[in-house]
Amino acid sequence: MAGELEFEKPVLELRKKISELKEFTKNTDVDLSSEIDKLEARLEKLEAEIYENMKPWDRVQIARHPNRPTTLEYISLLFTDFFECHGDRAFGDDEAIVGGIAKFHGYPVTVIGHQRGKDTKENIRRNFGMPHPEGYRKALRLMKQAEKFRRPIICFIDTKGAYPGKAAEERGQSEAIARNLFEMAGLKVPVICVVIGEGGSGGALALGVGNYIHMLENSTYSVISPEGAAAILWKDSTLAKKAAETMKITAPDLKGLGIIDEIIPEVKGGAHRDVAQQAKYMDKVLKDSMSELLVLDEETLISQRYEKYKRIGEYSFPNEFIGVK
Amino acid sequence: MLKELFTKTKKKKYATIPSESAKQDVPEGIMTKCPNCKKIMYTKELNKNFKVCIQCGYHHQMDSAERIESFLDAGSFRELDREMVSGNPLGFPEYVDKLEKDRQKTGINEAVVTGLGTVNGFDVSIAIMDATFRMGSMGSVVGEKITRAIEKADELSIPFIIFTASGGARMQEGVLSLMQMAKTSVALKRFSDNGGLIISIMTHPTTGGVSASFASLGDYNLAEPGALIGFAGRRIIEQTIREELPEDFQTSEFLLKHGQLDAVISRTELKDKIAGILEIHQPGGVFQWQEN
Ligand SMILES: [Zn+2]
Numbered sequence: 001m002a003g004e005l006e007f008e009k010p011v012l013e014l015r016k017k018i019s020e021l022k023e024f025t026k027n028t029d030v031d032l033s034s035e036i037d038k039l040e041a042r043l044e045k046l047e048a049e050i051y052e053n054m055k056p057w058d059r060v061q062i063a064r065h066p067n068r069p070t071t072l073e074y075i076s077l078l079f080t081d082f083f084e085c086h087g088d089r090a091f092g093d094d095e096a097i098v099g100g101i102a103k104f105h106g107y108p109v110t111v112i113g114h115q116r117g118k119d120t121k122e123n124i125r126r127n128f129g130m131p132h133p134e135g136y137r138k139a140l141r142l143m144k145q146a147e148k149f150r151r152p153i154i155c156f157i158d159t160k161g162a163y164p165g166k167a168a169e170e171r172g173q174s175e176a177i178a179r180n181l182f183e184m185a186g187l188k189v190p191v192i193c194v195v196i197g198e199g200g201s202g203g204a205l206a207l208g209v210g211n212y213i214h215m216l217e218n219s220t221y222s223v224i225s226p227e228g229a230a231a232i233l234w235k236d237s238t239l240a241k242k243a244a245e246t247m248k249i250t251a252p253d254l255k256g257l258g259i260i261d262e263i264i265p266e267v268k269g270g271a272h273r274d275v276a277q278q279a280k281y282m283d284k285v286l287k288d289s290m291s292e293l294l295v296l297d298e299e300t301l302i303s304q305r306y307e308k309y310k311r312i313g314e315y316s317f318p319n320e321f322i323g324v325k
Numbered sequence: 326m327l328k329e330l331f332t333k334t335k336k337k338k339y340a341t342i343p344s345e346s347a348k349q350d351v352p353e354g355i356m357t358k359c360p361n362c363k364k365i366m367y368t369k370e371l372n373k374n375f376k377v378c379i380q381c382g383y384h385h386q387m388d389s390a391e392r393i394e395s396f397l398d399a400g401s402f403r404e405l406d407r408e409m410v411s412g413n414p415l416g417f418p419e420y421v422d423k424l425e426k427d428r429q430k431t432g433i434n435e436a437v438v439t440g441l442g443t444v445n446g447f448d449v450s451i452a453i454m455d456a457t458f459r460m461g462s463m464g465s466v467v468g469e470k471i472t473r474a475i476e477k478a479d480e481l482s483i484p485f486i487i488f489t490a491s492g493g494a495r496m497q498e499g500v501l502s503l504m505q506m507a508k509t510s511v512a513l514k515r516f517s518d519n520g521g522l523i524i525s526i527m528t529h530p531t532t533g534g535v536s537a538s539f540a541s542l543g544d545y546n547l548a549e550p551g552a553l554i555g556f557a558g559r560r561i562i563e564q565t566i567r568e569e570l571p572e573d574f575q576t577s578e579f580l581l582k583h584g585q586l587d588a589v590i591s592r593t594e595l596k597d598k599i600a601g602i603l604e605i606h607q608p609g610g611v612f613q614w615q616e617n
Contacts, residue, residue: 081601085545087584101605106615108605134584145544148520149606287614 005065007058008269011050014043051268054218056244056253060226062218063198067272069279070129071098071113071156074196077279078286079104079111085142087134091171094135096127096163097207099142101151104286107294110146112139112207113156116197130163133176136206140180143187152190152290155207160225162203177206184209185309190293190301192286194264195219195251196271211305212289213259215251216282217266221259222249259312261289359383375592384529384549384592388431389438389455392488396596397442397451404440406473411435411466417497423459431458435466436491439474444486445600447607450478454490456530461491463535464498468505471539475512475521484522484603485513489540493533506538513542522606524599527554527577527586545587545602548577549595554585 004012018039025032054062062068075082079102086093099112114131117123139155146153162173184191191210199208199221215221224232226240229247233239254260264285271278293301357368362381371378375395376385387395393402413420428434436458441450452474454461471487478485494502513523525543527536529552537556540546548554555575563570573579577589590598 081605083588083598083601083605085587086581087586089546090584092584093582101602103605138584148517148544149522 005058005061007054007061008050011043011047011269014039014046018043047268056220056250057226057241059218059250060220060240060244062266062270062272063220065270065272066118068197069271069275070118071111071115071158071196073275074156074279074282075102075111075113077276078283079109082111085145086138088137088141090134090137092132092134094127094132094138095125096129096131096159097135097139099139104154104290107290108149108151110142110151110153111156112142112153113196114159114204114207116158127163129159130161131159131203131206132163132165132168133171133173136162136176136180139207140176140183143180143184143191147187147189150189152192152294153187153210154286155191155193155210157193157195157199157204157207157221158197158219159200159203160198161200162206177202180206181209185305186302188298188301190290190296191305192289192293194282194286195221195260200225209305209309211293211301211308212261214262214264214285214289215254215260216264216271216278217251218270219251220249221251221254222247257312357385359385375595377592382550382591384551386456386490386529387592388457389433389453392453393438393442395592396488396599397444398446401443402440402451403442404438405477406439406470408434409466409470411464411498413497414465414501415497415499420497423497427458431455433458435470436461436463437467437470439470441477441481441483444596444603447600447603448481448483449486449603450474450481450483451485452487454488454528454535456490456492459495461489461530461535462493462495462502463491463505464495464502465505467491467495468502468508471505471509472512475509475516479516479519479521482519482521482608484524484606485516486524486526486599487539487543488526488528489531489535490528491531491533491535491540493535503534506534509539510542513539517542517544522603524602526590526595526599528552530554532556532558541585546585547595547599548580548586548589549592550577550589552577554580 018036021032021036021039025036082100082102084098084100088094096115097112098115099110102109102111114129115126116129117126143153162168162177193208193210193213195204195213195215197219198204199219201223204221226243226247226249227237229243230239231237233243248254248257251260251263255263262285264281266281267274267277296304355368356365357371358365359378359381361383362378364378364380366379371385376387376391377383378385411424433455437452437454439452441448443449452471454467475485494505496502517523523543524545525540525547527540527546527548529549531540531552531554533556536554553575554577559570559575577586580586581589
């Protein structure tokens with residue numbers, strides 16, 4: 001089966017065996033139902049064992065799965081009347097970020113998100129979901145437009161990072177990211193961010209300053225990729241698995257650190273196993289968040305966002321002073 | 326500059342400007358020949374398809390009356406300031422005669438028609454430029470009528486929609502024409518700050534001072550396919566930079582790629598797409614969930 005992940009192989013193999021047996025019994029008189037029952041019970045246990053004890057590296061694999069649903073798939077399942085808006089009105093249209101206006105259960109919203117490709121051709125067009133400055137500037141333009149028309153903003157985060165390239169630097173990648181952080185802080189409308197795949201560093205954060213930050217159960221959010229971290233920390237990128245554990249990049253980790261608000265549960269085995277069902281889980285969380293935020297006034301929205309980020313960080317003034325005087 | 330746009334078509338195929346010869350091959354009336362793909366089709370059939378070529382999708386020029394007919398709900402249009410006419414502020418020779426000739430030819434008094442109407446039931450204030458009158462050039466009357474249509478939208482708290490089609494500023498009114506860019510922009514700024522929705526639809530051609538003012542100031546900047554849109558004339562640019570420009574230079578598709586447009590929309594689906602945008606911007610979004 002395409003897209004099989006190493007850690008879930010025992011489950012998939014057992015599942016295959018069961019279906020083979022079922023197929024076999026169809027064509028013969030042999031009764032294997034008790035064997036099949038036994039195997040199915042074993043499968044259930046095995047699934048629980050494997051999917052409930054996923055290691056960070058397993059989640060990284062799911063977050064990067066080629067079939068993992070993208071922003072546009074969620075948009076088509078969660079919203080109606082989507083009208084995509086292109087361009088930053090300055091330099092170009094970066095297809096690594098998509099955005100536009102839509103309705104969420106009848107309520108007007110602005111939706112923005114990183115967009116990976118589903119195949120090589122689309123990935124080239126969308127630069128593997130790694131934006132240039134014009135992508136961030138398009139996003140900001142749409143956020144400002146949302147603010148003008150008092151629409152809530154929903155951001156889907158899914159990128160390995162902002163594109164590290166020459167042209168990106170020439171056009172001010174840093175400024176574009178920084179500007180988004182700065183401006184998103186002051187938006188007078190609700191902003192809800194959901195990490196749906198990989199949340200790669202500043203390139204992810206540039207769509208990620210919101211009133212609520214949620215993560216899909218198997219998504220990741222980090223300052224650097226596990227490979228990158230391993231290369232820097234231990235000069236060995238093959239230690240990515242170890243880095244994934246150390247760096248605290250999974251949804252449960254970020255929840256533990258108080259950075260994100262909610263973990264959106266995933267379909268067993270990952271969102272790609274049942275996108276429609278996954279969208280339903282997402283729908284519920286978005287509805288709840290919107291209901292809570294839509295009743296707040298502008299000032300409260302901005303101060304709630306301020307407090308949220310002010311809280312993040314760890315420091316102390318120990319009784320026994322250990323620094324320099 | 327205007328002259329350049331419309332006559333310099335023989336040597337090179339710029340964007341989608343129909344060549345004069347193509348136009349005259351077939352007698353006006355029953356049949357129309359597509360200047361792009363050369364297909365000859367019934368004019369009636371072409372008109373029924375919003376004057377979009379059935380074979381290749383080429384968008385034939387539309388005048389303001391045809392636009393009103395095809396874009397607004399039937400019978401909903403109420404024209405404003407129909408009788409406003411230009412003076413001759415610089416005493417330009419023959420200007421008055423030229424205006425009169427175009428009034429006779431087109432049946433309208435200036436290069437823009439403004440008014441109120443509905444789009445799938447949504448109220449709008451609308452301005453439709455008409456390139457058949459003085460090439461859609463902008464003088465005092467065009468600036469004033471557009472400004473009034475914006476003010477009307479502001480007064481009634483309804484969206485403002487503009488269809489642009491213009492070679493730019495009207496030379497015969499000199500700097501007064503130039504200042505219409507500022508006048509319309511000032512009006513749009515006030516309307517926008519009051520929360521007004523601005524939709525600009527650029528049609529062939531949208532150039533010079535019009536492209537550098539209200540045409541580019543929409544909350545949504547849209548364009549019909551294959552329209553020529555740009556600030557400076559192609560030949561001027563080529564002479565300045567001493568380089569030949571790419572075939573698709575300054576087309577709608579070129580602008581979309583370069584970040585200037587939200588979308589390029591075929592005329593055949595324009596009304597419904599715009600109505601969709603209008604619906605999302607209806608005031609009083611009730612906080613109550615519906616089934617998606
Ligand atoms: Zn044709």
